[in-house]
Amino acid sequence: MNQPVLDLKKLNKAYGALKVTKNVSLTVASGEIHAVIGPNGAGKTTLIGQISGALRSDSGRVFFAGRDVTGLSVAKRAQRGLGRSFQITAILPDFSVLENVALGVQAKAGHSFRFLRPAAKDPRLNAKALECLDAVGLRARSKVRAGDLSHGEKRVLELAIALAGNPKLLLLDEPMAGAGPEETARLVSVLAALKDRIPILLVEHDMDAVFKLADRISVLVYGEVIASGGAEEIRQNPAVREAYLGTEDNA
Amino acid sequence: MPTTDFLKNRAVPVVLFVALALIPVYAQVFDDRFVMLFATRILILAIAALSLGFILGLGAMVSFGHAAYLGLGAYAVGILAYHDIWEAWISFPAAILVCAVFAAVTGAISLKTRGVYFIMITLAFGQMAYYTATSLSAYGGDDGLTMWGRSEFFGTSVFSNDTSFYWLVFGTLLAAFLFLKMVAASRFGRVLKGAKQNEARLQAIGIDPFAYRLTAFVIAGVIAGLAGALMANQAEFVAPAYMSWHRSGELIVMVVLGGMGYLHGAIIGAVAYLVLEEVLSGYTQHWRLIFGPLLILVVLYARGGILGAIKGRAP
Numbered sequence A: 001m002n003q004p005v006l007d008l009k010k011l012n013k014a015y016g017a018l019k020v021t022k023n024v025s026l027t028v029a030s031g032e033i034h035a036v037i038g039p040n041g042a043g044k045t046t047l048i049g050q051i052s053g054a055l056r057s058d059s060g061r062v063f064f065a066g067r068d069v070t071g072l073s074v075a076k077r078a079q080r081g082l083g084r085s086f087q088i089t090a091i092l093p094d095f096s097v098l099e100n101v102a103l104g105v106q107a108k109a110g111h112s113f114r115f116l117r118p119a120a121k122d123p124r125l126n127a128k129a130l131e132c133l134d135a136v137g138l139r140a141r142s143k144v145r146a147g148d149l150s151h152g153e154k155r156v157l158e159l160a161i162a163l164a165g166n167p168k169l170l171l172l173d174e175p176m177a178g179a180g181p182e183e184t185a186r187l188v189s190v191l192a193a194l195k196d197r198i199p200i201l202l203v204e205h206d207m208d209a210v211f212k213l214a215d216r217i218s219v220l221v222y223g224e225v226i227a228s229g230g231a232e233e234i235r236q237n238p239a240v241r242e243a244y245l246g247t248e249d250n251a
Numbered sequence B: 001m002p003t004t005d006f007l008k009n010r011a012v013p014v015v016l017f018v019a020l021a022l023i024p025v026y027a028q029v030f031d032d033r034f035v036m037l038f039a040t041r042i043l044i045l046a047i048a049a050l051s052l053g054f055i056l057g058l059g060a061m062v063s064f065g066h067a068a069y070l071g072l073g074a075y076a077v078g079i080l081a082y083h084d085i086w087e088a089w090i091s092f093p094a095a096i097l098v099c100a101v102f103a104a105v106t107g108a109i110s111l112k113t114r115g116v117y118f119i120m121i122t123l124a125f126g127q128m129a130y131y132t133a134t135s136l137s138a139y140g141g142d143d144g145l146t147m148w149g150r151s152e153f154f155g156t157s158v159f160s161n162d163t164s165f166y167w168l169v170f171g172t173l174l175a176a177f178l179f180l181k182m183v184a185a186s187r188f189g190r191v192l193k194g195a196k197q198n199e200a201r202l203q204a205i206g207i208d209p210f211a212y213r214l215t216a217f218v219i220a221g222v223i224a225g226l227a228g229a230l231m232a233n234q235a236e237f238v239a240p241a242y243m244s245w246h247r248s249g250e251l252i253v254m255v256v257l258g259g260m261g262y263l264h265g266a267i268i269g270a271v272a273y274l275v276l277e278e279v280l281s282g283y284t285q286h287w288r289l290i291f292g293p294l295l296i297l298v299v300l301y302a303r304g305g306i307l308g309a310i311k312g313r314a315p
């Protein structure tokens, strides 16, 4: 049958006495956007870290593309097609926009023990990088120093870098955080266009974006998935309204 | 546009190497042997500084034990000469091999750490090499080892003639510079530069920078080892002092003084450092009192070093 691309089985993680992830099991199937929402401190970024390999889980397993990747490093998981964006923008500020993305292409084009040819002029890297910049609408800014981009543009660049590696799954940690309305709209349409090709696990606070994009939503509160289902189901769920959406209304 | 690009990126190194190439001519015309010997010494240290500038500028690896490679390269040549092996085709590869192994082993350990820890652990390995050399009583121990001659090159006297030796050193510096420039621009160099800016980002796209950093560390060690092998020939003497932490510190100062944004910054830094030292020590024996504050001023006010000041901005 159609196996999920990402399959989390009973993940746990504690910082000392503080349990940040409690028995989290969820899946992302191909062709879908599965959103994970939850109040501040619910453990969303921690969960992303456990999936990407940056944080070690206390127990539980992560299956990605049919393989158990629980013991693999971040880089190994990325090589297998796990692309991610960071909640706190992580770009290479001294590189140009193009070079940021071209390095993402390079990372997937075999090892980088290549010493002879200038990377900046490598058409194989640049062509694909420009394609990714086109996909997110950032091509016009390709020559700009990445550190000089606006905050919103940096959020878009994060996504382009992740796309450069031809990921089988995208883990996006609040991709819209801090982006202006224009970039948010752009990101929403880009993600909507992507999801048929690349399934996405989306952590996001922007509820409009989540309800527009997500096929499924899981609600994380104090490290626990308290509800999971379609957008309408989640909107109606009383526990969710109390724990999360209610506070959102008052905010 | 191309002209300004040329001025920005090429003019300084071209002028620099042309000026260095004119030194033997100057020495010939004015019959000034001292200048050429002094310049030879400068260029040898410039090779070492260049190699350090490569890992420091591209990879932010502040190795405080880089002089160890000068010493290892020098001892390889000196010890082989002691056993009557003078052929450079044997001693130079030996120097390279020793430095590569030392860099691979110490680098694999040091590069597990970052920042101040990396500085301290490379310093510790440097001191280890230093004390090992002082304990080599068969090869002079503390006092060092006099060579009574220079390496041979298939029986020719390239090393013994001052002018041809200068060209050999000059050629080595130029080759090392061009090689490192090529590496810096390659995919490999891009990984180093990227890892320096944000390691988590590199991991997230699937690159673990460790092996790349280690390779760069070995490349730098080998090039510094070549400088050491040349230094042994110039002085016809090797001693533990070659690897003292003072010398490692001097190499760092050269790199910072010249400007870390460009590879040739380290060469300019070496020239400036050694010429200043020479000039100031001619005026007064307390030259360090002037030299120290001067260096601090450069670091504070010309953030990109001498090159930064030339270009009017920090690179």
Ligand SMILES: Nc1ncnc2c1ncn2[C@@H]1O[C@H](COP(=O)(O)OP(=O)(O)OP(=O)(O)O)[C@@H](O)[C@H]1O
Residues within 6 Å of the ligand: A015, A018, A020, A038, A039, A040, A041, A042, A043, A044, A045, A046, A047, A087
């Ligand atoms: N390294 C750490 N050590 C101790 N506690 C931590 C650590 N990292 C996170 N926490 C705690 O774990 C909990 C979950 O944090 P996490 O960053 O995963 O939340 P989040 O859902 O991403 O929040 P936000 O919406 O603010 O991004 C928080 O209470 C946080 O304080």
Ligand SMILES: [Mg+2]
Residues within 6 Å of the ligand: A044, A045, A046, A087, A173
């Ligand atoms: Mg978070």
